[in-house]
Structure formats: C-alpha cells, structure tokens
Amino acid sequence: MKIEEKKVVGLTYELKVSRDEDDIESAPFSVEIRDKEDPFYFLFGQSGLPEKFEELLAGKNEGEDFSFVLSAQEAYGDADDELIITLPTSQFSGERGFSPEMLDEGNFLPLMDENGYSMQAKILKNLGDQLILDFNHPLVGFDLHFDGKIIEVRPATEEEMQHGHVHGDHGAHD
Missing domain, CATH: 2.40.10.330 (Thrombin, subunit H)
Structure with missing residues (x-):
C-alpha cells in the first residue's frame, strides 16, 4: 500500500543530526533510533512533523527503505x-x-x-x-538525517481521522 492522505504509516529509522556553524558542518550524530520493538506510527497529513518529512515519504510503499536529509530550515528552523x-x-x-x-x-x-x-x-x-x-523545539537549528524502512501502511479508521492521531497498539488508547 502506498503512503498518501488518510493512511497510517509505521516506520523504523535512525535519526542523526548535524549543524552548520561558521560554514563548518558537524559530523552527524545519532539522537534517536526507532526499531521493530518501538516503531514510529503517525497519521499521514496530520502528523505535526515537518512538512518536508511527509513530502519525502509520500508515494512510497510498505517495505521500502528511505534515506534523506532535511535542512534545518526544512525541519524546525532557527531558534526564536x-x-x-x-x-x-x-x-x-x-x-x-x-x-x-x-x-x-x-x-x-x-x-x-x-x-x-x-x-x-x-x-x-x-x-x-x-x-x-x-521553549524552542529541541531539534531547532539542526539538519535531520533519516535512514529507515516503511514497515506498515494502512487505511486510517474514521475515528483516527476525526481525532487526528493513530489509535490501537501503536497510538493513543481510548
């Protein structure tokens, strides 16, 4: 199944961050790993994640690997x-x-x-x-490097669409 609006998406990934300071980019370092024991699930189009993150996943299929970098501006911007x-x-x-x-x-x-x-x-x-x-986002000012795999794509339920988040084993419990 393909990632698009009204779909629940499950991912495993490693997130590394780097920062450009004085025109010298730091080496990416790992800040989060979501593996098969703790995958990340979200409602596509309503995740609250950076728009570019969802844009780069759109159209991909369950089972596909992904690897991309979001610049600080595409991610959480500069500190306010x-x-x-x-x-x-x-x-x-x-x-x-x-x-x-x-x-x-x-x-x-x-x-x-x-x-x-x-x-x-x-x-x-x-x-x-x-x-x-x-109160700035903890990843403000960082480039985000994602390497992962799409482990599940399924239609969102009516209830999930109404509430704006995933329910069940990998989401909110009502």
Missing part, C-alpha cells in the same frame, strides 16, 4: 529568541509535581499549555528564584 522566557522558580514547586532535581540546568521540563497540550522547555539557567527556559 522570543521562546526563551524567564519564570519564577516558585511555579515549579513540589505541589505542582516538580522535584528539585528536575530544575537542574539542561533538563527538559514536561509542561502543559493553557489548552492542556503537552510541551517541554529546556532549562538554560537556574538562577535560584528564577528559571531561564527555552
């Missing part, structure tokens, strides 16, 4: 300084489910926006009474 925010440390108390070690610099805080959607912020600096948080 407006997404670096200072908040009072008191907002991250034990009563709200945060432990002191969660507030270490470099950690990612699991958060929710005002609509209840999951998000994360990286702690750039803990100033004691304030935290400097970066």
